[in-house]
Amino acid sequence: MEHLTDFQLMEYLSGDAGLLRRFLCRRHLRRCPKCAEQAKALQDELEAQRSLGAELKSVQKLAKEADKTMTMPKAPVFSKDN
C-alpha cells in the first residue's frame, strides 16, 4: 500500500486538496493507522501554527492600538502661503 506523503496530508488537512484527493486521503486514513497517526501529528502542528498566527495578529493589533494612543500630538501645521 502506498502511503500518503506529509504534503498530501497537509493538503488534506488544510482543505486545499480537491474533492477526489480528499476522498482518497480519507479512505486511506481509515485503513492505515500509520498515516492516520501522522495526520494527527500534522493536524496538531497545523493548529499550533494557526493559534500562533492568531496570537501574532492580536499582538500586532495591540501594538497598532498602542501606537495610536501613544502618538504624540502633531505639531500645528502652518499654512505655507503667508
Ligand SMILES: [Zn+2]
Ligand atoms: Zn498509509
